[in-house]
Amino acid sequence: LFRSQGNFPVLFKDAHGGLSFQRSGERISYKVLSDTRQPPTDVLRGDREPYRLEERNYLQLPRDLDGRIAVLAAQLVAGADNRYDAAAMIESHLRSEFGYTLEQKAGGSQPLADFVFNIREGHCEYFATAMAIMLRTQGIATRVVNGFQQGEYNETADIYVVRQREAHSWVEVYFPGADSWVAFDPTPSAGRSETGPTGGFTAKIGKYLEALEMIWIQYFVAFDNQEQRTLFTSIRRGVSDYNAKASSWISEVQETVAAWWSEVRGDSGTAASLIAMIYGIAAVAGAA
Numbered sequence: 001l002f003r004s005q006g007n008f009p010v011l012f013k014d015a016h017g018g019l020s021f022q023r024s025g026e027r028i029s030y031k032v033l034s035d036t037r038q039p040p041t042d043v044l045r046g047d048r049e050p051y052r053l054e055e056r057n058y059l060q061l062p063r064d065l066d067g068r069i070a071v072l073a074a075q076l077v078a079g080a081d082n083r084y085d086a087a088a089m090i091e092s093h094l095r096s097e098f099g100y101t102l103e104q105k106a107g108g109s110q111p112l113a114d115f116v117f118n119i120r121e122g123h124c125e126y127f128a129t130a131m132a133i134m135l136r137t138q139g140i141a142t143r144v145v146n147g148f149q150q151g152e153y154n155e156t157a158d159i160y161v162v163r164q165r166e167a168h169s170w171v172e173v174y175f176p177g178a179d180s181w182v183a184f185d186p187t188p189s190a191g192r193s194e195t196g197p198t199g200g201f202t203a204k205i206g207k208y209l210e211a212l213e214m215i216w217i218q219y220f221v222a223f224d225n226q227e228q229r230t231l232f233t234s235i236r237r238g239v240s241d242y243n244a245k246a247s248s249w250i251s252e253v254q255e256t257v258a259a260w261w262s263e264v265r266g267d268s269g270t271a272a273s274l275i276a277m278i279y280g281i282a283a284v285a286g287a288a
Contacts, residue, residue: 015054039178044084049177051141058141058174061133066113073134083140087173087184090131094186098127124187128169131186141174143181157211 008021008030019032051059076093077086099121106115106122112133115126125144132142146169151162172181 038182039175039180041084043178044175044180044182045082047083047175047177049175051174051176055141055174055176058143059136059139061136064110065133065137066110069113069116069130069134070137072116073137076134077138083173083175084182086138086140087131087135087171087182090134091171091184091186094127094131095188098122098188100124100188100190124169127187128171131171131184135171135173141176143172143174145170145172145183154207154210156207157214159210159214161210 009024010021012020014020073090077089080086080089097120100123101121102123106112106119106126108114112126112129115122116130125146128144132144135142147167148162149166149168151160151166153159154161168185168187170183170185170187172183174181
């Protein structure tokens with residue numbers, strides 16, 4: 001993370017750069033600049049660094065976890081000799097062998113086991129939890145991320161609009177050698193938002209309205225002190241540049257007039273004086 005800016009009173013940061021804050025009920029507007037680059041796959045495959053003490057929190061398992069889950073996970077990753085391939089194998093299994101539904105079907109005292117061995121369909125949180133737990137049983141640090149997918153691009157406002165329907169859960173696997181959390185998404189394609197270009201008159205009007213709303217939020221609702229200072233600094237710099245250019249132009253005019261008047265007076269001789277007067281008359285006539 002490079003920088004964050006917003007109207008939250010306190011911002012918490014954990015050991016791995018995760019940010020959180022306590023909601024106050026008011027509208028929150030914030031900006032985050034972050035590095036989303038991911039190490040190359042071959043680097044991740046070669047990452048065999050052991051986990052440090054603080055990273056072992058991401059290996060914890062429920063005390064009453066159904067033992068069959070660990071057995072299944074071991075079978076699925078039997079051909080993997082590194083963390084990356086193990087994660088990819090479990091991700092592929094869940095994507096291809098399970099179905100997606102928003103219905104709450106799995107339940108009982110062991111809902112995760114019910115999902116994995118009986119129901120075999122569910123929403124994104126079931127898939128993310130199943131993958132995270134299965135990898136943890138194999139000694140691979142994971143965390144479940146709840147957030148939003150990319151959203152829809154609005155070319156009118158040059159922004160991505162993220163709606164409630166883009167809410168999603170996925171898995172991140174930690175690679176200690178690369179010091180990087182890498183995302184994996186085990187949810188089948190039916191549960192992942194596929195946002196493509198939208199056309200039609202209604203869609204275009206909607207994008208214009210979104211652009212207007214963005215302008216309102218940016219310049220009225222979320223126009224904080226920092227942005228005000230930035231704007232005023234830009235205005236002041238612009239005025240200063242204008243004054244400097246105007247002053248330079250006036251100086252050049254003064255020097256030109258002074259040189260012309262010197263020649264008119266005959267400082268450079270009679271011929272130069274006559275030529276200067278002719279130029280002066282021509283300039284006045286041209287201006288008129």
